[in-house]
Amino acid sequence: MRVLVVGGAGYIGSHMCKLLAGRGHEVVVFDNLVTGHREALRWGRFVEGSLHDAAALDALFTQHRFDAVIQFAASIAVGESVREPLDYYRNNVGGTLELLTTMKRHGVRRLVFSSTAAIFGTPQYSPIDENHPHAPLSPYGHSKLMAEQVLRDAAAAGHLDAVALRYFNAAGADPEGELGEAHDPETHLIPLLLKAALGQVPPVTVFGSDYDTEDGTCVRDYIHICDLCEAHLLALSYLQDNPGFSAFNLGNGKGYSVKQVLAVVAQTIGRAVPTVMGPRRAGDPARLIASSELARSKLGWQPKMPELETIIRTAWRWHQAPGF
Numbered sequence: 001m002r003v004l005v006v007g008g009a010g011y012i013g014s015h016m017c018k019l020l021a022g023r024g025h026e027v028v029v030f031d032n033l034v035t036g037h038r039e040a041l042r043w044g045r046f047v048e049g050s051l052h053d054a055a056a057l058d059a060l061f062t063q064h065r066f067d068a069v070i071q072f073a074a075s076i077a078v079g080e081s082v083r084e085p086l087d088y089y090r091n092n093v094g095g096t097l098e099l100l101t102t103m104k105r106h107g108v109r110r111l112v113f114s115s116t117a118a119i120f121g122t123p124q125y126s127p128i129d130e131n132h133p134h135a136p137l138s139p140y141g142h143s144k145l146m147a148e149q150v151l152r153d154a155a156a157a158g159h160l161d162a163v164a165l166r167y168f169n170a171a172g173a174d175p176e177g178e179l180g181e182a183h184d185p186e187t188h189l190i191p192l193l194l195k196a197a198l199g200q201v202p203p204v205t206v207f208g209s210d211y212d213t214e215d216g217t218c219v220r221d222y223i224h225i226c227d228l229c230e231a232h233l234l235a236l237s238y239l240q241d242n243p244g245f246s247a248f249n250l251g252n253g254k255g256y257s258v259k260q261v262l263a264v265v266a267q268t269i270g271r272a273v274p275t276v277m278g279p280r281r282a283g284d285p286a287r288l289i290a291s292s293e294l295a296r297s298k299l300g301w302q303p304k305m306p307e308l309e310t311i312i313r314t315a316w317r318w319h320q321a322p323g324f
């Protein structure tokens with residue numbers, strides 16, 4: 001297949017490009033390099049551009065006949081989305097709309113879309129399956145849910161076929177050490193802990209220890225980046241026989257508290273990790289755990305690296321010798 005990876009210079013997108021190329025697919029990356037990394041663009045052809053540039057998108061689709069598109073390009077910081085909601089709706093909804101309009105014009109039907117557990121808001125039950133009500137707590141979550149609605153409506157009108165994948169907590173890195181997670185500023189727990197262990201950032205603040213969980217800290221479902229990318233490949237195949245709109249939750253179905261993550265990090269890397277206790281971060285639900293039964297049964301998805309220790313070991317390898 002010839003696959004367009006929008007946002008292919010980012011953390012998840014770059015791992016996706018390596019996987020696609022490794023499986024013999026032709027990859028074209030479209031990325032504005034605002035948060036992505038040029039150094040991560042080692043697989044496929046690269047076209048620099050913005051989803052807000054309709055002419056650039058049109059030229060891209062005129063030049064290449066794509067069999068499918070994977071849309072990773074988005075703004076992803078929950079806190080920032082509360083401060084700058086217009087940017088989030090513009091990027092995550094507006095940008096996706098422009099992409100879909102171009103796909104429709106050029107007759108490209110298949111899309112896999114990066115969605116998030118943030119569309120569910122505070123869980124009403126756990127683990128969270130696809131029937132769980134949607135009640136986002138932030139403009140970020142709302143923007144992803146709106147984009148899903150656009151996909152649902154466009155699919156119902158017969159314009160395209162789409163799978164939305166709702167990621168829980170993506171973490172870890174390419175086991176060969178070629179790619180990793182590098183956000184600026186970094187806000188995610190696992191890379192922050194590794195950076196703190198390396199003395200690159202101040203001690204990590206544990207956001208709240210008075211939650212209604214076993215040890216009082218928030219519980220999350222961490223999923224290895226490579227298992228996440230495998231699900232995208234399976235979704236592309238699924239679309240061949242299953243037109244319309246589908247959505248799948250992706251996690252390992254196992255929760256770890258912040259304190260548990262800390263302990264596994266310290267044990268895996270054999271170093272102390274400096275942390276301090278702090279107040280809650282606004283908008284953090286106590287517990288987010290996925291049911292991925294649907295992805296397992298419909299996509300045939302089977303995570304290969306479900307252990308938190310493996311997730312941390314691969315991330316640690318990259319953080320000790322980051323390529324960028």
Ligand code: UFG
Pocket residue numbers: 076078116117118167168169170187188189190192204205206207208218219220258281284288
């Ligand atoms: N945490 C800390 N200190 C920090 C950073 C995080 O205690 O410095 C805690 C958070 O409170 C949370 C856990 O570690 O309980 C994980 O936090 P992350 O920031 O790594 O991830 P989130 O769970 O907040 O969010 C991630 C993605 C979102 C996505 C969400 C869905 O970043 O895009 O998962 O589950 F929406």
